[in-house]
Amino acid sequence: MTEQKSPCCTESNPGFIELDAYIDSLKIDPIDPERKEKLIMTLHKAQSIFGYLPAEVQKFIANRFAVSHAHVSGVISFYNYFTTTPKGKTKISICMGTACYVNGANKILQDFENALGIKAGQVTPDGRFSIETLRCVGACVLAPVVLVNDHVYGKVKQGQAEKIIEEYLVEYGEKVEEQ
Amino acid sequence: MSTRIENFEQLRQKYEECKRLVEVRADPDYDGDKKFILVCGGPGCVSLKSLQLVENFEKLIKEHGLENKVQASISGCFGFCEKGPLVNIFPENIFYVQVKPEDAKDIFEQHILNNKVVDRLVYIEPVSQKSMTDSLEMPFYKRQMRIALRNCGLIDPEIVEEYLGVGGYQSLAKVITQMTPEEAIEIMKRSGLGGRGGAGFSTGRKWEFGRMYKGDRKYVICNADEGDPGAFMDRAIMEGDAHSVIEGMAIAAYCIGADQGYVYIRAEYPQAVKRLQIAIDAARKLGLLGKNILGTGFNFDVDVRLGAGAFVCGEETALIQSIQGNRGEPTTKPPFPAERGLWQKPTVVNNVETLANVPVIFEKGPEWFAQIGTENSKGTKVFALAGKVNNVGLVEVPMGTTLRQLIFEIGGGVRDGGKFKAAQSGGPSGGCIPEQFLDTPIDYQSLSKIGSMMGSGGMIVMSDSDCMVNIARFYLEFVVEESCGRCVPCRIGTKRMLEILTDITKGKGTLDTLAELQSLAETIPDTALCGLGQTAPNPVLSTLRYFMDEYKAHVEEKRCPAGVCTDLLHYEILPEKCIGCTSCARGCPVNCISGSPKQTHVIDQEKCIKCGNCLQKCRFGAVIRK
Structure with a gap:
């Protein structure tokens, strides 16, 4: 019964200590039926902390x-x-709210x-970029909107995608060839 | 440090003290020599660096040693997002538009130091070409009436003293010191305020039910799970004036006899969550939340609960499940939450905008509120105007304003010279309203009569370049993704509808499938468990009703009149117009255009992916789309 553990979740990961302390601060009473109201905040x-919720983290919280x-x-x-x-590492989110959609999102x-050669919901093999769609960020005046991590790109035009990606490639120390 | 306010008298004293903080902005008779630079902190303006702009102003004020005379601050959304970032200078009330961070210097040196208006940043009305410095003159603001948004664009939402300075928490004080819960509920009923989440159910009656049912604990929940794509009204209120919402909740709690409240808010709105938490902490410190509020023995506290991205959680029973730490699946009604809600206790769930209206009703009286609006819909409604409209923004208009006034006067008409095709209200639960109903007054009854609904306030304008079949498909896709799967009509029915719609946009639809679509769309509303499923077919029903010709074009002629559905498109090069410049061939991503220079070019229809690049590239009108 050996279980494959995700690399993030070896016992030594300090994330668990942080999560443990957080749950301590919530003072969960294991027999109080209302304890579950804090579950969703804990998952957030x-x-x-971990960037995602692998089985080890889920079991830890369930416990x-x-x-x-x-x-x-x-x-x-x-x-x-x-x-x-x-x-x-770089999360590209494309707003698919109605205002963005009618403006060509x-x-x-x-x-x-x-x-990037990946579909929405996927990550590039090197783990650098992922693409997601999201529902309305409420910046409809800038439609169509693209969020890269927390940075907002507004009124994005067709053909601008590669330029935006290049900005982040530079951050990875990669030289971008002049075209 | 702010100390606890023990009674109504101390709150009044505090008001007198705090009034001075906002006098330059809020007092029309102010004649001192102070100036106030107010910068819009709405989501649109912040994305355009308005925070940097405030920093620049603050730096300039410091450099010139004018800290005692000039103040710069951020506020909630001004609404005119289209022209952001926005700056308003008081007491002169000069409104600047599209201000970049580097413009701070010009405004400061010319306007603040030398009292000269910076002409290049003044709004120019596009029709009359007149420049306007007073926002109330602008067509965008002229018809508006700000009640729920009254403090957005006036006060700094992170400073409770500013809210107190505009009379904040006095309505709560009045209610809990001078009225019985029954009297307060009566006032709410007389005001005619209806639920702003979309259904319009009388808030006073909801509270009455909450009061009537007995329970050892009761709860008030503020529904801030604004899931409707293309809507940002609640976000603007939470970010711009969270105290109004908290005050509204406290009044609701007093009326029904609750001592605990929750704000259920989308995790996608981190700024709103932050401001709300700041506001709750500040109110607790002042004793306006917590035990024995204003010495009356009334206890009430508020906690924030985060949503996690599920549209169905805007439905009140699903929302309650989510707060309880479960999957957000709705439960059957009755019992309504007013009878058995959170942890099976009587619970009142109100929308953000509804709650923001409450303090004003007690401040100005129910008669004042009831004279605004129409016979059956009282007060105002906030709309997030977006899509193909010139003035994208947040607007608040009295009920009874017509769609034409909203879209053409305030919204400035359809963008890029397009022709109006439809307005979509109510998001995935609403319908598309065609041109012939533009003179319909906006109220709960009129909108449902024409197959749409008020909804929470999203108003998306669509032009002749939008395909209504594709729009219906877009909303269905949304519903299918968001359906919780609990009941069959919603889980399977909407999925079948989406499949049919997708077929139609791909040219695979037949008249039989169209009839099947109609029959599904009529059955689901009668059989689905909750509001999400019951209203899900609305976008389809309304487009079938008003845009049948577009459906027929897709089905019978295999043609998309708006030129959106790629599978039905077809690009050709007109030999008589093509001069062989090779521009289209070079721009084609799949190299499907052949032809030598100065020779007529031809598109290989087999290989063409219908991206439309060639159409954009051709300067001679030789490429056509059929």
Whole structure:
């Protein structure tokens, strides 16, 4: 019964200490039926620590909340915000709200997908980039909107995707050939 | 440090003290020599670096040693996002548009130091070409009436003293010191305020139910899970005036007898979460939340609960499940939450905008509120105007304003010279409203009569370059993804509808499948469990009703009139117009255009991916789309 552990989650990962301390601060009473109201905030915290929610983290949380692993996993799979696979270092999110959609967001998405050779929801093999679609960031005046990590690119035009990606390649210390 | 306010009298004293903080902005008779630079901190302006702009102003003020005379600050959303970043200078009330961080210097040196208006940053009305410095003159603001947004674009949302300075928390004080819960509920009923989440159910009656059902604990929940794509009203209120919402919640709690409140807010709005938390902490410190509020023995506290990206959680029973740490699946009603809600206790769930209206009703009286709007829909409604419209922004208009006034006067008409095709209100639950109904007054009844709904306030304008079949498909795709899967009509029915719509946009639809689509769209509303499923077919029903010709063009002629559905498009080069410049061939990503220089070019239809690049590249009008 050996289980493959994700690289992030060896016992020595300091993330667990942080998560443990966070859950301590919530003062969970294992027999109080209302304890579960803090579960979703805990999952948010855990995802901010680990970047995603692998099985080890889920089991850890389930234990501390005295609920089943199935319950935790069920909650995670229900909400779009939680992910059980790691994201790229540079997260490219394309807004697919209605305002962005009528202003051509699907074409912008295609541009990014073509440029990186991955589809929405995937990560490049080197782990540098991932593409996601999201629902309305509320910056409709800038439609179509692309978020790279927390940076907002507004009124993105077709053909701009590669330029935006290049900005981040530079950050990885990669030389971008002049065209 | 702020100390606890023990009673109403101390709150009044505090108001007198704090009034001075906002006098340059809020007092029309102010005649002192101070100046105030207010910068919009709405999401659009912040994305265009308005925070940097404030920093630049602050630096300039410091450099000139004018800290006592000039102040710069950020506020909630001004609304006119299209022209952002926006700056308003008080007391002169000069409104600057499209201000870049580097423009701070000009405004400071010319306007602040020398009292000269910076002409190049003044708004020019596009029709009359007149320059306007007072926002109230602008067509965008002229028809608006700001009640829920009254403090957005006036106060700094992170400073509770500014909210107190505009009379904040006095309505709460009045209610808990001078009224019984029954009296307060009566006032709410007389005001006619209806739920701004979209359904319009009387807020007063909801509270009455909350009061009627007995429970050892009761809860008030603020629904801030604004999931409708293309809508940002609640976000603007939470970011610009969170205290109004908290005050509204506290009044609701007093009326129904609750002592705990929750704000259920989307995790996608980190700035709103932050501002809300700051506001809650500040209110607690002042004793306006917590135990024995204003010495009356009334206890009430508020906590924030984060959503995690599920549209269905905007439905109140699903939202309650989510707060309880479960999958956000709705439960059957009845029992309604007012009877058995959070942890099976009586619970009142109100929308952000509804709650933001509450303090004003107690400040100005229910009669004042009830005279605004129409016979059956009272007050104002906030809309997020977006899509193919010239003035994208956040607007608040009295109920009864017509769609034409909203879209053409305030919104400035359709962008890029396009022709108006439809307005979509109510998001994935609403419908598309065609041109012939532009003179419909905006109220709950009129909008549902024409097959749409008020919804939470998203208003997307579509032009002749939008394909209505594709728009219906877009909303269905959204619903299919967001359906929680609990009931069959929604889980399977919407999926079948999406498949049919996708077929139609690919030219594989038949008249039979079209009839099947219609029948599914009519069955699902009667059979689905919750609001999400019941309203999901609305975008399809309304487009079938008003844009049948577009569906027929797709099905019978295999043609997309708007030129959106790529599978139905077809590009050709007209030999008589082509001069053989090779521009299209060089721009083609799949190299499917052949022809030597100065010879007529030809598109290989087999290889063509219909990207439309050649059409854009050709300067001679030789490439056509069929």
